[in-house]
Amino acid sequence: MAIAPLLPQRAAIAIAIMIEIESGLIVRGGYNVAMTEIMVAGKIDLYDLTREEMVGLLGEWGYSAYHAIRLWQGLYREGARSLDEIEGLRPDLLAQLHNQTAAVALPVRLATKSSDGFTEKFLLELPDGEEIETVLMLFKGRATACVSTQAGCAMGCVFCATGQMGFRRHLTAGEIVGQVLHIMRLQEEEDMALRNVVFMGMGEPLHNYEATMKALAILTDAHGLAMAPKHMTISTVGIVPGIRRLADEGRPYKLAVSLHGATDEERQALVPPAKRWPLNILMDACRYYSAKSGRRIFFEWTLIAGENDTAEQAHALGRLLQGMEAHVNLIPLNPTQGYGGQPADAERAKAFQGVLREYGLPSTVRQRRGIDIAAGCGQLRATTL
Numbered sequence: 001m002a003i004a005p006l007l008p009q010r011a012a013i014a015i016a017i018m019i020e021i022e023s024g025l026i027v028r029g030g031y032n033v034a035m036t037e038i039m040v041a042g043k044i045d046l047y048d049l050t051r052e053e054m055v056g057l058l059g060e061w062g063y064s065a066y067h068a069i070r071l072w073q074g075l076y077r078e079g080a081r082s083l084d085e086i087e088g089l090r091p092d093l094l095a096q097l098h099n100q101t102a103a104v105a106l107p108v109r110l111a112t113k114s115s116d117g118f119t120e121k122f123l124l125e126l127p128d129g130e131e132i133e134t135v136l137m138l139f140k141g142r143a144t145a146c147v148s149t150q151a152g153c154a155m156g157c158v159f160c161a162t163g164q165m166g167f168r169r170h171l172t173a174g175e176i177v178g179q180v181l182h183i184m185r186l187q188e189e190e191d192m193a194l195r196n197v198v199f200m201g202m203g204e205p206l207h208n209y210e211a212t213m214k215a216l217a218i219l220t221d222a223h224g225l226a227m228a229p230k231h232m233t234i235s236t237v238g239i240v241p242g243i244r245r246l247a248d249e250g251r252p253y254k255l256a257v258s259l260h261g262a263t264d265e266e267r268q269a270l271v272p273p274a275k276r277w278p279l280n281i282l283m284d285a286c287r288y289y290s291a292k293s294g295r296r297i298f299f300e301w302t303l304i305a306g307e308n309d310t311a312e313q314a315h316a317l318g319r320l321l322q323g324m325e326a327h328v329n330l331i332p333l334n335p336t337q338g339y340g341g342q343p344a345d346a347e348r349a350k351a352f353q354g355v356l357r358e359y360g361l362p363s364t365v366r367q368r369r370g371i372d373i374a375a376g377c378g379q380l381r382a383t384t385l
Ligand code: SAH
Pocket: 157, 159, 160, 161, 199, 200, 201, 202, 203, 204, 205, 235, 236, 237, 256, 257, 258, 300, 301, 302, 331, 332, 333, 334, 335, 336, 377, 378, 379
């Protein structure tokens, strides 16, 4: 609880940012315009371009769409590690690409593997020296990448290590894609291809809406990596304008909403943005999303012993979600330096699930992974800072 005195200040920053989001400054991309201009050593980051943008850029240089598609396929379908590996590019185009663009892997500063071998965490360095963490998780028959969307986070959730470090900056789409490419390249050497990406690393994806959507468009592009949209999961702390925008834009990804409390009082104590968007407003947006998308929503609930693992909270959650197409993911609290709470034990988690069943709500207790290397949910931070 060492950081407790800082919390009101952090909550105030979070509220200020909420206002910016609502006024459209961030969700509509005010910040991201600047972010996409972050270039690698003064060059355009090719991984930051959608296929349409690549066609546009090469078009400006006088090359037809054919050349742009060749480049795109070389980078993504063939997984070229350098421009020189891509066959069929005209020498003059290659020279111009070398001159004005970069397609560089994010350098790995630290790699740690959990003792059970199922989780690996990478500290990656960004061009301006900021650091982020990305996690590879192996489950039976599938590999999942957990990617960051921001360096740090402005939301200030009390139990989250990323929230405890504060906000550093938004990532560009290229920096998000770069994390997936890193994991993909590792998996190429293994039998298990990377199939799932969860946007549950450092940061709040809907606070960096434009770059997150752009990264998703790049990852799912049919001419390139062609990852399945249904295998992409966006997890949000509950940014209401962002949830509504996902629905309005018909984005085909999975949505997870972090609840942690089923009454405003309980939720606000854990998640500062809950002050800006009380539960009735958040749930309205969730119902709107469900109706428009026809998809169920995953609700995340960090189980904290004696705090939100009680039968009373389980019943309140049951009442809140009853009748919705919903699935609850229960995550026993992972330890972080700035929060003194304890995880709920397996028995409490089971009892919690039992109550949810009474309301017809399916739930899963998330397998705890990578706790020994601080790679679990909410444990990510730039460790070398
Ligand atoms: N910002 C997004 C995504 C990143 S956090 C969000 O908040 O949803 C991913 C998940 O980890 C969220 O559900 C978050 O509430 C949860 N989480 C954060 N800190 C945690 C901790 N210490 N233990 C368990 N889960 C945690």
